Amino acid sequence: MGLQFFINAILLGGLYALMGLGFSLQWGISGIINLSYGAMVVLGSYLSLVLFNTLGLDPFISLIFSGFILFFLGALVYRFSLQPLLKGGIVFTLIITFAIRLVIENIILLIWSADYRTIRVSYAGSSLQLFNTFIPLTKFLTFIIAGILVYFTYLFMMNTKIGKGIQAVALDKEGALAVGVDDQKMYMINFAVGTALAGITGSLWANIYSFSPHIIGVIVGKVFIIAILGGLGNIWGAAAGGILLGFAETSGATFIGSQWQEAIGLVIMVAVLLFRPHGLIGKKFFG
Amino acid sequence: MVCLMDKKIILDIQSISKHFGALKAVDQVSFQAEKGEIVGLIGPNGAGKTTLTNIVTGDLKKTGGKVFFKGIDISNLLPFQVARLGLTRTYQIVKPLEGMTVEENVLVGSLYGRANRKNNLYQGRKKAREIMKLVGLDKKRDSLVSDITLPDLKRIEFARVLAMEPEVVFLDEVMAGLNPSEVEEASELIKKIRKEKNLTIIYIEHIMKAVMGISDRIIVLHHGKKICEGSPKEVCENPAVIEAYLGKRFAKEVINNQ
Amino acid sequence: MTNIEKKSKFSKNIILVIVFIILFILLPRFISGYYTRILTAIFMYAAIAQGFNLMSGYMGYLPFGNIMFFGIGAYVTAIFMGRGFPFITAVFLAALAAVITSIILGFPVLRLRGHYFAIATIGMNGAIMSVVQNTTEITGGAMGTTLPIIPQAPEIVYNYFYLAMFALMVLTTLVIYLVINSKFGYAIRSIKANEDAANSMGINTTYTKIITWAISAFFTSLAGALYGYWMSFIAPEEVFDVMISVNTIVMMLIGGAGTILGPIVGAFILEIVSEFAWSGFMEYHLAVLGIATIIIVFFVPQGVLGTLGNMIKNRKSTFKKKVGMSNG
The missing domain is CATH 3.40.50.300 (P-loop containing nucleotide triphosphate hydrolases)
Known part of the structure; x- marks a missing residue:
């Protein structure tokens, strides 16, 4: 155990925090369980791959493009396929988002095949050394960027007009409607912010891990756990949930065996659902 | 006295x-x-x-x-x-059983209420029709509750409660x-x-x-x-x-x- | 409608159903093995979709991870047949295992509503799959396991499974039909309509939900048991695949959730579309399936049977208005 274990866990958890945040916002505020979230993350990875191979762009820079493109994709998906079916309830949103996942997955397969890909930036091998522990530079930067983005999301929700509108519809829909907030527009922007975070996560992921359409399902599993651990729509909750999952997986891999890694996360999730359905943090929305 | x-x-x-x-x-x-x-x-x-x-x-x-x-x-x-x-109650904000007809709403009461737990479907329906007549819902018994006006929804609440024989x-x-x-x-x-x-x-x-x-x-x-x-x-x-x-x-x- | 009219309509329906059953029993004699296999798969999906229909279409609880019972059915059958038990005994034990699992999990999980319930069942499915993958000595682990092969000509064996799956679909549909039209069925439908009101009307909602999930688990596990024996090879990622859940939920939606024949109609439509996608658009089949799903959900949100039912109802009521009848 020791320091190296702690550092590994927290570095992994930082990426998970950002990854889970978008999903948690979409579910908690727009009310949509986005089963295409994993496909959107991986799409971000492939966008960075293309920009790296053609323009030599570092994923830490191309994440801006992933974010933008997926923001607009998310807005379109919400406006034209989810919003018209909201009345149908949970069954419809689940099925539609799953169908979107199939379409994205198929497009990725057609263009890039099912092979695992990696992006190796020039400094991929270098690492920081601290008290006998190694901190890979890419993972360290990923952690920092993820932290900054979580904080930016928080600032966006708390300080901008749109963010306040989103908060208003999340907390008191009738009240928000009464003061003239366009609820569907807020849900759409919130959903698009969520997919943008998915795309950015994908770019970050591509810089440190390999990726292929096979990891789509695994990512969906993880974001479920993070969102439920933290409480739906709760920004700091998602961050805490991500870190917690990072610790759970790292300790699972260290002490029990890495094959049980996924089961541990799922068992924790079900336990939280049963005993603390509002998440470990407890308060709903924005913490 | x-x-x-x-x-x-x-x-x-x-x-x-x-x-x-x-x-x-x-x-x-x-x-x-x-x-x-x-x-x-x-x-x-x-x-x-x-x-x-x-x-x-x-x-x-x-x-x-x-x-x-x-x-x-x-x-x-x-x-x-x-x-x-x-001991039963009606709800201030009516809670009809959506997707069911008026008769089915009352029937659930007469099937699962107090004295009626042993009622079979036939007995339950007979009881439900009696109650509907009593509260004046008998003409609307096959309407879906989604097609019903507020006063009638309140009648349904009441009929349902009565059907339970509280x-x-x-x-x-x-x-x-x-x-x-x-x-x-x-x-x-x-x-x-x-x-x-x-x-x-x-x-x-x-x-x-x-x-x-x-x-x-x-x-x-x-x-x-x-x-x-x-x-x-x-x-x-x-x-x-x-x-x-x-x-x-x-x-x-x-x-x-x- | 008078009672006599109702009765004559009812007996007409029964005759129609019997004709269809005989037709499907005889069908394999006239079609190739390829189509027999497709139909077998359709029957299997229809049976699974009925399990979803009972839970979701009638009771309003979407057990997204219901496929865990399919996996349990397949694996328990494989484990016991591997130890020399006959198929019938193994199937019985498989169904028992599924029912017991559903009851044990049901007590805590069925307290959750809506999204939370759906997600908790996905989590449980994943956890059970992990256990199967990692208890290699018993289950054969992540690489999968085999079941005994019936020592007869393939056409005959396929015909067995065709008939068995068909029987399962008919049995599942019949039992769910009877349950829904019984007194217990009113308790199930009340929970979908308004769970709090149902509870205040004297319905033990916890008990109702658990029994209903157990029925759903029972039939889903039978489908899994038959599937394992049919394929004679199963792997955890295949029989616990959430994709099967999604497919069968889509089938239920296409046919019409909360209608007794909806899941069967939906299974036929989606399986034929997806066969078409496979053979016609090999590389694009996922996208074709995804887009087809979106289109179907958009244009027939109440399912084929629900939409047809509404059309018939509307025509009847306009007819009544024209003729000037007021009493239904």
Whole structure:
């Protein structure tokens, strides 16, 4: 155990925090369980791959493009396929988002095949050394960027007009409607912010891990756990949930065996659902 | 001319409390109801009437106190257990069974209510039709509840409750949204049914006028506390009630006029 | 409609159903093995979709991870047949295992509503799959396991499974039909309509939900048991695949959730579309399936049978208005 274990866990958890945040916002505020979230993350990875191979762009820079493109994709998906079916309830949103996942997955397969890909930036091998522990530079930067983005999301929700509108519809829909907030527009922007975070996560992921359409399902599993651990729509909750999952997986891999890694996360999730359905943090929305 | 032998206490509420954090929604309320009695439970909005109902029927967990029904402690029972013993309620905001017809709504009551747990579908349907006739729903029995007007939805709530053959019923603002002639009609119906079935009714209302003509006894709640109990006349003349309740009304009117 | 009319319509329907059953029993004699296999798969999906229909279409609880019972059915059958038990005994034990699992999990999980319930069942499915993957000595682990092969000509064996799956579909549909039209069925439908009201009307909702899930688990596990024996090889990622859940939920939606024949109609439509996608658009089949799903959900949100039912109802009521009848 020791320091190296702690550092590994927290570095992994930082990426998970950002990854889970978008999903948690979409579910908690727009009310949509986005089963295409994993496909959107991986799409971000492939966008960075293309920009790296053609323009030599570092994923830490191309994440801006992933974010933008997926923001607009998310807005379109919400406006034209989810919003018209909201009345149908949970069954419809689940099925539609799953169908979107199939379409994205198929497009990725057609263009890039099912092979695992990696992006190796020039400094991929270098690492920081601290008290006998190694901190890979890419993972360290990923952690920092993820932290900054979580904080930016928080600032966006708390300080901008749109963010306040989103908060208003999340907390008191009738009240928000009464003061003239366009609820569907807020849900759409919130959903698009969520997919943008998915795309950015994908770019970050591509810089440190390999990726292929096979990891789509695994990512969906993880974001479920993070969102439920933290409480739906709760920004700091998602961050805490991500870190917690990072610790759970790292300790699972260290002490029990890495094959049980996924089961541990799922068992924790079900336990939280049963005993603390509002998440470990407890308060709903924005913490 | 009160015959003591007839006085049978069926519902005994003993210092029930419900706190939501610092807010005392219901604060040590006690009262009793006799077999066949109509007890009016009144008070301004937010006085704790519905919260009290929810506690008695098991929909809400209490903070303190006890409820006895026919001598049985029902304080910790679940709603369906309370219902099967013979204590039921209507909801202030109607809760029809969506996607079902009027008859099916009443049928569920007659299949699963108190005396009816052994009813099969045939007996249940027969019972449901009797009740629908009694409350005047027989012509609409095959309509879906989504196609029904508010007064009829309230009728369904009432019919459903009757189909369960209860001994005590909490009627939670069944008159809200009805026009004066409908209120008159409903009051007659309630009186008729009370007489026929020797039913005990806890009648919740915040319009004083509607309660006066129908109740044998009235209990006034204010800020979760019982401030007065007595005959309709006594309650009307009670200074505490005038100050807390009737007075507030005037204050409200002043605000509205501004 | 008078009672006599109702009765004559009812007996007409029964005759129609019997004709269809005989037709499907005889069908394999006239079609190739390829189509027999497709039909077998359709029957299997229809049976699974009925399990979803009972839970979701009638009771309003979407057990997204219901496929765990399919996996349990397949694996328990494989484990016991691997130890020399006959198929019938193994199937019985498999169904028992599924029912017991559903009851044990049901007590805590069925307290959750809506999204939370759906997600908790996905989590449980994943956890059970993990256990199967990692208890290699018993289950054969992540690489999968085999079941005995019936020592007869393939056409005959396929015909067995065709008939068995068909029987399962008919049995599942019949039982769910009877349950829904019984007194217990009113308790199930009340929970979908308004769970709080159902509870206050004397319905023990916890008990109702658990029994209903157990029925759903029972039939889903039978489908899994038959599937394992049919394929004679199963792997955890295949029989616990959430994709099967999604597919069968889509089938239920296409046919019409909360209608008794909806899941069967939906299974036929989606399986044919997806066969078409496979054979016609090999590389694009996922996208074709996804887009087809979106289109179907958009244009027939109440399912084929629900939409047809509404059309018939509307025509009847306009007819009545024209003729001037007021009493239904």
